[in-house]
Amino acid sequence: MKKNIFLAALLAVSMGAAAQNFYTFTKSEATYEDLSDTVSMNNGEAWINQPYGPFESPFSLFIFGEELSSFGFSGRDFGTGNMEISVYFHAFHAFVMGRGFSDPATSPISYKIEGEEGSRILKLEVKNAGLLAEFDYSSSTSLSTYLNYQVWLYEEDSSIEYHYGYHNISTTSILNTYGVSMVSIEFSHYTGIIHKGYVTGSIENPVYLEFSENNLPDNPEELLTLDDVPQPNTVYRFELNPASVDGVEKTGFSIYPNPATEIVNLSFNETIYTEYAVYDMTGRNILSGTINGESNTQISIESLQSGTYMLKVGNTTKKFIKK
Structure with missing residues (x-):
C-alpha cells in the first residue's frame, strides 16, 4: 500500500517531472543475440565478486551529462567512472557470479565495439551467469539458475540500452538481499551529488523516475521496484531528453x-x-x-x-x- 501511494503521488506529477528528467525511457522488444568476436574482460577466469577493468573506451561516454573515458565490471554490474565519479548500470540489481568452477569459460564477461567512428556502439555482455544466493561455498557444483544480458552505450546520441537475454529466474527472492526486482542507472559524485533513474511499477507497463540527492527516498528497495524480472528479448532504452540537453547547454x-x-x-x-x-x-x-x-x-x-x-x-x- 505504501508503495502504491508513493507511486501514485509521483505519477500525478509525472508529466511535469518527465520534462525535468535527464533521460526519456522506452520499452521495446528485439530478438536477443549473443555477441560474437568479443574481447574478454575476465580472461576465462572463474569469477565471484571480482572487478575487471578499467578498460579505455574508444569514444567518450556521457552519463548524466558528465564525460567519462573508461568502463569495467564491478563484480556484479557494468559501470564507468573516474577518481571522482561512479556510475553503475543495474540491469538486474542482482548478486551475479560465474556458474562453472570446473569450466570457468562457461560464464564470460566481455565487450565489443561495433560501427563506424561517430556512430559506434560499445556493447557489454554478461553471458550465462548464475546467482550468488544459490552458491554453496562448500561445494564446487555448477549453479542451476542462469541469466544473460547486455548493456549498449551509443556514441552518436549517448543513449543507453539494457538488452535482456534468456534466464530461468522464477522468483525475485533470490536476486538480492531485499528479494526484489530493480532496474536503474546510478551516478554518484564523491561530493555527495547523485543522479538515479529507476524503472519501476508493472513489468508490462513500467515507468521511469529520476531522483537527485535532494529527493531520493530513503528506501528505494521498497518503493522503486518492478513486480517481476524483465523477460527475454526485452529492451529498455534511456535516451537523452531534449529538454535536458538544452538545460545542459544553458x-x-x-x-x-x-x-x-x-x-x-x-x-x-x-x-x-x-x-x-x-x-x-x-x-x-x-x-x-x-x-x-x-x-x-x-x-x-x-x-x-x-x-x-x-x-x-x-x-x-x-x-x-x-x-
Whole structure:
C-alpha cells in the first residue's frame, strides 16, 4: 500500500517531472543475440565478486551529462567512472557470479565495439551467469539458475540500452538481499551529488523516475521496484531528453577568479533560469540559491572557510578554491 501511494503521488506529477528528467525511457522488444568476436574482460577466469577493468573506451561516454573515458565490471554490474565519479548500470540489481568452477569459460564477461567512428556502439555482455544466493561455498557444483544480458552505450546520441537475454529466474527472492526486482542507472559524485533513474511499477507497463540527492527516498528497495524480472528479448532504452540537453547547454559557465577570496563571478553563454549549490569536500551542501534570468552573476563566498569546494549550477559541476 505504501508503495502504491508513493507511486501514485509521483505519477500525478509525472508529466511535469518527465520534462525535468535527464533521460526519456522506452520499452521495446528485439530478438536477443549473443555477441560474437568479443574481447574478454575476465580472461576465462572463474569469477565471484571480482572487478575487471578499467578498460579505455574508444569514444567518450556521457552519463548524466558528465564525460567519462573508461568502463569495467564491478563484480556484479557494468559501470564507468573516474577518481571522482561512479556510475553503475543495474540491469538486474542482482548478486551475479560465474556458474562453472570446473569450466570457468562457461560464464564470460566481455565487450565489443561495433560501427563506424561517430556512430559506434560499445556493447557489454554478461553471458550465462548464475546467482550468488544459490552458491554453496562448500561445494564446487555448477549453479542451476542462469541469466544473460547486455548493456549498449551509443556514441552518436549517448543513449543507453539494457538488452535482456534468456534466464530461468522464477522468483525475485533470490536476486538480492531485499528479494526484489530493480532496474536503474546510478551516478554518484564523491561530493555527495547523485543522479538515479529507476524503472519501476508493472513489468508490462513500467515507468521511469529520476531522483537527485535532494529527493531520493530513503528506501528505494521498497518503493522503486518492478513486480517481476524483465523477460527475454526485452529492451529498455534511456535516451537523452531534449529538454535536458538544452538545460545542459544553458548551464555551461565559466567561474572566476579561481582561487577567490570573497566573490566568485559566473558567466553564462546566455540568460538562464536555474538553481545553484555549493558543496564542501565531504558532500555537505553549504550554500544554495537561484539564478533568475541572468547571463552574469556573483556568489558571495566570504563566509566560507579556506579550502576546495564544488559548485553545481543546473547539471554542471565545477571546482573552485576559497583562499
